Structure formats: C-alpha cells, structure tokens
Amino acid sequence: MPTAADVLKRALNGERRWLARAVTLIEHRRAGAELASLSVRRHRAPGVPHVVGITGPPGAGKSTFVDRLIGHARAKGQRVAVVAVDPSSPFSGGAILGDRIRMERHTGDSGVYVRSLSSRGHLGGLSSATAEVVNLLDAAGFDLILVETVGVGQSELGVIEVADTAIVVLTPESGDTVQTMKAGLLEIADVFVVNKADRPGADRLARELSRSVEMGPDDEWRAPVRTASALERKGVEAVLEDAANHLQWCCGDGKAVWRRRRGDAQVRLFLDLVAERARAQALSNLEPEVAAALRGFELSPHAALETLS
Ligand SMILES: Nc1nc2c(ncn2[C@@H]2O[C@H](COP(=O)(O)OP(=O)(O)O)[C@@H](O)[C@H]2O)c(=O)[nH]1
Ligand SMILES: [Mg+2]
Structure with missing residues (x-):
C-alpha cells in the first residue's frame, strides 16, 4: 500500500x-x-497555469464548450486538465456521465486529464476539494485547468472562486438579465457567452447583458459578451482570446483584484477545513443519549449546540 x-x-x-x-x-x-x-505555481503569481471556470445553468452547453476548449489548447500543445464539479445532488451521477461522454474523444490523449467531483461520498465541502484538486493539477504541471460547474447557488459560486477567469455560459432560453443578476452570475463573470446562438434570441440576450456590464464600476475588468455555438464550433476562438486577455489583465492592472480573489479562496478553504473538523469532532463526541434526545424531539439542535464547550 x-x-x-x-x-x-x-x-x-x-x-x-x-x-x-x-x-x-x-x-x-x-x-x-x-x-x-505541494509547489503550487499559482500561489506566487498569475500566469501559469491558467485556471478557467465555466459555469451556467444545466444544459447550457458547458461541457460541449469545454470539449472545444480542450481541442484548441491541445492544438497549441498545452496540457489540459478538466475538473467537472457536480454540486447539484448526490444522486445526479447521470449529468456527469453525460459530461464524460462529451469529452470522451480526448480520453486517449495523455495530454488531457478529466476528473469529475460530486458530493457523493464526500466528507467535506466541494469547493475546498475543488481548490485542492486544482492545486494538485497546478503542481503537476498542467498549463490549462478547466473547472466546469453548475452555477445556481452560493456554494456553487464558491467552486468558481478557484478560477483566475470565470466564463459564464448562458443560452437564449436561460431567461433574462434580471435572472442572471439574481443568480449572482453578473458579479462573477469575466467573460459572458451566449451559447446556442444557432437558435433565435441570442443577440438580444447578448445586447441586454452588455448593457448590464456597462453599468458596472469603471475601474475594473468589464466582461466581454460573446455569442457562440459550441455545437457548430462557432465563436469559440473569440472566447479563448477574451480569456487570455483577462489573464493578461490579472498579471497587470488587475493584479490587486486577482490577489484579493486568491486570498478570499484561501480563507474560504481554511474555513471549510475548520467546519469539516468541527463536524467530525462533534460526530465522534455525540453521546448516544443526546442523539436519542434529538431524534425524539426532546432536545432541539440549538439547545444541543449550547451544551458544546
Ligand atoms: N443547438 C445547440 N445545442 C448545443 C450547443 N451546445 C451544446 N448543445 C447541446 O445542449 C445539450 C447540453 O449540452 P452540455 O454541453 O451537456 O451542457 P451542460 O449541462 O451545460 O454541460 C447537448 O445536447 C448539446 O449537444 C449549441 O451551441 N447549440
Ligand atoms: Mg456539463
């Protein structure tokens, strides 16, 4: 062993x-x-590897897009790792299976490593596991690390925080800008992609998004808005260019923003580890009588918490 x-x-x-x-x-x-x-290159400065998060609603075409990005990066000779994170439910193995199939043509390529992480069988938080896996892949010398995750709730936004560059993939069917803002995607997006532009409505959503982006603060990075069709391989290169430009910005004018984000991620990882340890300790110290009283509704969880030192 x-x-x-x-x-x-x-x-x-x-x-x-x-x-x-x-x-x-x-x-x-x-x-x-x-x-x-581990010797994590990104702990010192932005640049290599480029960690790119891809988020957006289920079915938006994230995995198809990731597959295209792998193709482009391999053509440039880069080594690529993909972490497909599925925070939705412990029972949604099917979604990940779909991702796997869409990226399957790369599985024979030794320059590509694809791994999925789901909440199934997990002790701790997915965002801390994602951050540690990305650190490992960084230290293992990958040039491009793609993190795909469904963007809906706060915990999912924690997963995307690991990225240097966050790409938000939407479709003409994903609803209007108001919904995007509510989901917190407007704040995290460094690049917007309105995918499935082979269908009607993409330009309209793109215009709406551009207007919202323009209303943002002046001194920070303004997320470009692109239309694309991952299926028809259209518009993918422009998105790659945007992502590369964003990384350059992180190395220059945006360095303080980049450092703050990396720092926030470190603090989050620490807090996740604290929470995991506290949970494990509470579980192993849980007296059978206390557990029984909780189960019998004789003791409230809040009252039980107060009995901890
Ligand atoms: N029409 C159209 N369909 C697409 C496009 N990109 C992906 N799809 C399809 O949308 C479905 C969901 O794609 P997938 O990449 O798994 O989405 P994910 O859940 O966001 O990862 C699949 O059937 C894809 O073939 C596109 O640009 N246009
Ligand atoms: Mg997917």
Whole structure:
C-alpha cells in the first residue's frame, strides 16, 4: 500500500492513474500535510497555469464548450486538465456521465486529464476539494485547468472562486438579465457567452447583458459578451482570446483584484477545513443519549449546540 506521499509524488509526474488516486485521497481527506508541501505555481503569481471556470445553468452547453476548449489548447500543445464539479445532488451521477461522454474523444490523449467531483461520498465541502484538486493539477504541471460547474447557488459560486477567469455560459432560453443578476452570475463573470446562438434570441440576450456590464464600476475588468455555438464550433476562438486577455489583465492592472480573489479562496478553504473538523469532532463526541434526545424531539439542535464547550 503506497503512502499518501508516494501517491502524490507519482501524481506530480502527471501519470493519470496516480493523479486519479491522489484526487481520491483529497476527496477522502487523507492527504493534509502532504498537500501543504505541494509547489503550487499559482500561489506566487498569475500566469501559469491558467485556471478557467465555466459555469451556467444545466444544459447550457458547458461541457460541449469545454470539449472545444480542450481541442484548441491541445492544438497549441498545452496540457489540459478538466475538473467537472457536480454540486447539484448526490444522486445526479447521470449529468456527469453525460459530461464524460462529451469529452470522451480526448480520453486517449495523455495530454488531457478529466476528473469529475460530486458530493457523493464526500466528507467535506466541494469547493475546498475543488481548490485542492486544482492545486494538485497546478503542481503537476498542467498549463490549462478547466473547472466546469453548475452555477445556481452560493456554494456553487464558491467552486468558481478557484478560477483566475470565470466564463459564464448562458443560452437564449436561460431567461433574462434580471435572472442572471439574481443568480449572482453578473458579479462573477469575466467573460459572458451566449451559447446556442444557432437558435433565435441570442443577440438580444447578448445586447441586454452588455448593457448590464456597462453599468458596472469603471475601474475594473468589464466582461466581454460573446455569442457562440459550441455545437457548430462557432465563436469559440473569440472566447479563448477574451480569456487570455483577462489573464493578461490579472498579471497587470488587475493584479490587486486577482490577489484579493486568491486570498478570499484561501480563507474560504481554511474555513471549510475548520467546519469539516468541527463536524467530525462533534460526530465522534455525540453521546448516544443526546442523539436519542434529538431524534425524539426532546432536545432541539440549538439547545444541543449550547451544551458544546
Ligand atoms: N443547438 C445547440 N445545442 C448545443 C450547443 N451546445 C451544446 N448543445 C447541446 O445542449 C445539450 C447540453 O449540452 P452540455 O454541453 O451537456 O451542457 P451542460 O449541462 O451545460 O454541460 C447537448 O445536447 C448539446 O449537444 C449549441 O451551441 N447549440
Ligand atoms: Mg456539463
């Protein structure tokens, strides 16, 4: 049985089989101290790897888009890793299966590593697991790390915080700008893509989004709005260019913004770890009588909390 340190060492050579084992260690929280010693390039400065988050409603075409981005990056000789995060439910393995199939043509390519993370069988928060997996892939030398996740609630926004550049994928059917704003997507988007532009309504949504972006603060990055059809491979290159421009901005004028985001992510990771530890301790210290009283509605969860030191 190799130790966690052995597994990580071999994973850092980029061997997919060992990467897979290392990610499993991270998921099961069995590699804490070893992870701390990883040489994460992005902790020092933005640039390499470029971590790109792709979020948006289910069915918007995120996985199809990711597949196209993989193709472009491979053509440039970059090594690409994809982390497909499914926070929606422990039972939605089907969605991830769909993602897998859409990216399948890359599975024979040793320059591409695809891994899915779901809440199933997870001890801790998905956003902290995602952040640690991205750190591993960074240290393993990937040039481009794509993180795909469904964007709906606050916890999902935590997943996307790991990215340097967040691409929000919408469709003419995803509703209007007001809904986008409500979902918090307007604040996190560095690039907007109105996908499925082969269908009617894309230009209208793009115009609406542009107007909302223009109303934002002056001194920060203004998210470009693109229309695309991932299915027909149209508009993908322009989005890649936008993402590259955004990364350049992060290295220059936007460095303070980038640093703040990276710092926020570090604090979030710490708080997630604290919460996980507290939860594990509370579980192992839970007296059978207290559990019984909770189950019998004789003791309220709040009252039980007050009994903790
Ligand atoms: N018409 C059209 N369909 C698309 C486009 N991009 C993706 N799709 C389809 O939309 C469905 C959902 O795509 P998928 O990439 O799995 O979406 P995800 O849930 O956001 O990852 C699939 O049937 C795709 O073939 C597009 O640009 N135009
Ligand atoms: Mg998908």
